[in-house]
Amino acid sequence: MFATNTSAIPPSALMDSTGRPDRFLALHFSNLVWRHNIAEVMGTPRTAPDVYASVVGFAASIGMVPIEVKKERPGYVLNSLLITDAEGGRRVANGRHPRIRPQSTTCGASGLAPPTGPAKCLTSLV
Incomplete structure (x- = not known):
């Protein structure tokens, strides 16, 4: 493999x-x-x-x-969620509020639930 x-x-x-x-x-x-x-x-x-x-x-x-x-795509699942949070941070920085999305039970149980909000996520990517 x-x-x-x-x-x-x-x-x-x-x-x-x-x-x-x-x-x-x-x-x-x-x-x-x-x-x-x-x-x-x-x-x-x-x-x-x-x-x-x-x-x-x-x-x-x-x-x-x-x-x-099951379906190939760049970013997979995790990075797609990360980009969603970063986009939320960009909206906050521009004076717009992000939509709130529920956390996945499986991902939250495994520790994916973000410890910070979208603005912090954005600054951690820069």
């Missing part, structure tokens, strides 16, 4: 250069992995199902909560 940790590039964009596209996928750990025990698993159309299942099992075995991302 061969995995990338990037969330900026979908694994299918890299799979042919690996020489083993059927054994390649993404295993993306959240920022501050020691605090947020989340790992996103994203395969490609050519990732073998047993490889995908093994990596999901591996993530769980090391104490991560695996999020199985």
